[in-house]
Amino acid sequence: ERQPCMPMHPDRPLVIKTGVQFTNKVRLLVKFPELNYQLKIKVCIDKSRKFNILGTNTKVMNMEESNNGSLSAEFKHLTLREQRCGNGGRTNSDASLIVTEELHLITFETEVYHQGLKIDLETHSLPVVVISNICQMPNAWASILWYNMLTNHPKNVNFFTKPPVGTWDQVAEVLSWQFSSTTKRGLTIEQLTTLAEKLLGEMTCLEKAMCQLLWLSDHLGQENMAGKGFSFWVWLDNIIDLVKKYILALWNEGYIMGFISKERERAILSPKPPGTFLLRFSESSKEGGITFTWVEKDINGKTQIQSVEPYTKQQLNSMSFAEIIMGYKIMDATNILVSPLVYLFPEIPKEEAFGKYCRPEAAPEPEIGGDPMSSKPLLHTPKKCLCPSVFMDFPDCELLGNTFPGTNSGNTSDLFPMSP
C-alpha cells in the first residue's frame, strides 16, 4: 500500500471530498499501556446522508503511532463515496440544507473489557462537510469557519438549520486569520474595512463594529455580491489562492494594498505625484485578479486615475507580476513608450520594491503584440505548500500554526467513555 498520504487540503481540515483520500487519528487520553494492541477501533460516518467509508476502517490501537506513550490509531487512505439508493435518488434526509451546510460526524467506536465489565467507547470528529467537487470548497470551508467561530458544541450537526449571527469583530478576525495562517501577513484595519463595506453595505464605522452578520443565505451568499453569481467566499478564496501561488512574496512584503474601494483609491492617490500607484484585487472577477492603479496628468495638466484590466492567474503563469509592473508601458502624448508606474504608494520607488523579484534580463521589452520571447522563462513566487510538517486531518488547531480564531480550539478525536 502507498504510504505518504497528505490529507487533501492541509489548511482546510474538516472538509472531505468524496473520492479523495483523507487520514485521521484517534488517541486514548487515559494511559492504559496494558491495552496495547487490545482495542480495535472502527471508523464510521453518520447516516444522515448515506456515505460509505472505503479503505481499512478498523484498526488496533497501539503505542508506536503516538509519540507520548499513549495509545492511538491512525487511519490512512480512507475515502468517502456516496451511496445512491436504488436508481439514483438522493439519500439526504434533511433536504432543506444545501450540501455545504450539511454537517457530518466521523465516529470512532471500540469496546473494552475491564475487570469483567464491557465498556463501549466512542468519540467523533468535529462536524465535517462533505463535498463532491473542489468548486464547493470555498463555501464548505466557510461553513467550517462559521461553525467554529460561533459554537463550542462538539457535534451540533443541525447548526445551519438556524445559524447564529456573528459580530463583525469575529468575522474580521477569521478573515484576517485566513491570510495570516497561510502567509506571513494578515489583513490591516484598512483592508478589513473595505471587506466590511462589501459585506455590510453603507454604514458608519461605529455601526459596523456593532453589527451582527447573518450567515450565507442572508449577508454572505450570492445575493450579497450584487448579483454577480458567486459568493463572497468563492471570491475571497480565489484571491487567497492567487496570493499564495503567484504573488506571495509581494504580499508578505506588504506591497499589496489589495482590498481598497475605488473611491478610497481615488482619494488617497489624487494628492500624490504622477507615477504613484497601488496594487488592488479585482472586485468583479470571480477568478481572482490583481490590477494596478496610478496617477497621471493628462494633456491639460489635470490629474487622472488610471488602471489596467486585472491580471488573472492564467496571465501570471507566463510572467511574474513584479515583471509586469516593471515592464508596463503606455504610449504618451508624443507617441513615446513610457512607464506610468514610478512610486508604489505612498512613495517607494518601484525598482526598490519589485526589482529584486525580476529576472535581470527582462526589464524593458522591445516588442509589442504579445511577443512570447519575453515571457518564456518563469519567475514565480514558489508554488509551495505552507502546511506544517506534522499534520492530522482533525487536528488540534494549534498544529495549523495558529489557533482557530473563534471560540472553539478544536479537538483531536479523543476517546472517552461515552456509554457505560
Next chain:
Amino acid sequence: ERQPCMPMHPDRPLVIKTGVQFTNKVRLLVKFPELNYQLKIKVCIDKSRKFNILGTNTKVMNMEESNNGSLSAEFKHLTLREQRCGNGGRTNSDASLIVTEELHLITFETEVYHQGLKIDLETHSLPVVVISNICQMPNAWASILWYNMLTNHPKNVNFFTKPPVGTWDQVAEVLSWQFSSTTKRGLTIEQLTTLAEKLLGEMTCLEKAMCQLLWLSDHLGQENMAGKGFSFWVWLDNIIDLVKKYILALWNEGYIMGFISKERERAILSPKPPGTFLLRFSESSKEGGITFTWVEKDINGKTQIQSVEPYTKQQLNSMSFAEIIMGYKIMDATNILVSPLVYLFPEIPKEEAFGKYCRPEAAPEPEIGGDPMSSKPLLHTPKKCLCPSVFMDFPDCELLGNTFPGTNSGNTSDLFPMSP
C-alpha cells in the same frame, strides 16, 4: 445508470485508459431472428497482464440495438482496472515490451444450443493498447496505427516483439490521414517531405521513396528526435491538438505551412518582398507551438529572415492566433511601431487571410507589457469534437469518416462460430 457514454477518444479507438469508460458492440453476422434474447454474451480481456473489466460485462443479444434487424449487444460503461498481484508486483508476463506496445484482446463469448448441438461462439476486438495515463496516448495510438498499417492479422498480440518495417509511402499516408480525418485538410507533399527529413535524415528524395522505416525504438522513438526527450509521436500529437483546438480554421484554409525546415523557409522567403511571412510549427517544443517567420530589410538594405518565439497553447488561450498576427508589431529603426507582417506567403494580404478571424475592435494595440485589456474576450476556432454521430469503440473504420489508410480495413467484433 448514466446513459450517454461517448467512448474516450472518438478519433483514437483501440486505445483504452484504465479507469475510463469505454463502449463496445458485438453483432451476429448471420441473421437468426429466432435467437432474439437467447444469446448471453460475456466480455473478457486476455490474461497477459491482469486486467479486470468493471461494469456490466454480460448482456443478452437483441434486435433493438441494431438498425438492420440482426442481433447485437452493446456494452456501455465498461472500465479496465489493473489487478496488482499481492503487494503490488507487475503482472505483465512479457516484460520485454513497453506498455504502449503491449497488445490486448477484448473477447466476446457465448454459446448456442441449436438442434441439440452446443456451439461455442467467440469473437474479439482488434488488438487494443491499454494505458494508465493520457500522456501515453500518443505512443499508444502510434502502435495502433503501425499495427493496422502493416498487418491484416486480427489478433497478432506479439506484433511488436518483431515489428515489421514500413515504407515511407505507407507512413506518409498515415501521417496525412491523421490530419485529414479530423480536419478538412491533410498534408501536402511539401509538408510530408519535411517530416520525412525529420524521420529519415539526410537522403535524396528517391532514396526516401524507397526507404523502409523501422518502428519506434529505431527510427521513430526518442533517439530520433535528437535527444529532445520526447518521441516523434508525442511531438506530432501535440501539433494535431494545437491545430484542432486553436487554429482549425486557419489550418482548413491552408494558411499554415506548418512543416517546413528552416533552410527551406529561408530559401522560399528570401526572394520575396519584405513583409512576406509564413506560419510554421515549432520543431523544438514538445508542447506544440506555432510561430511566424518574415522577410525584412535591415538598415543596410540587406534581407533578413526573422521569427518570433513559438506561441504555445497557453498563450493562444488568451488571444487567437489570427489576432496575434494582425496585431503583431515591432519597433523599426526610427523607433516607430510597425507590423513586419504584410503578405502571407506567397502573396496573400494578411487582412484578406486573417481579418475575418479577428474581433472588429481588437486590431492594433495601444499598450505594451502584457496589457490584458486586449486579451479579454476570446475568439477561438471552436473547441469541437469532430467525431461522427454514429460511433462504436471498435468500429468499422469507415465510421470514422475515413478508412484506415493501411491494409486493414477494421472489424467490428462480429460473431462467427470459432469452435464446434
Next chain:
DNA sequence: ACAGTTTCCCGTAAATGC
C-alpha cells in the same frame, strides 16, 4: 427548464516499483 449537485476525465505532479 433550471439549478444544485455529482460524475467524468484530462493533465500535472507525485509516488511507486522494477
Next chain:
DNA sequence: TGCATTTACGGGAAACTG
C-alpha cells in the same frame, strides 16, 4: 539510483436529478 509506469486529484465541463 534512474526510469517507466501508475496513482492522485484539481479543475473544467458535461451529465444527472429532483
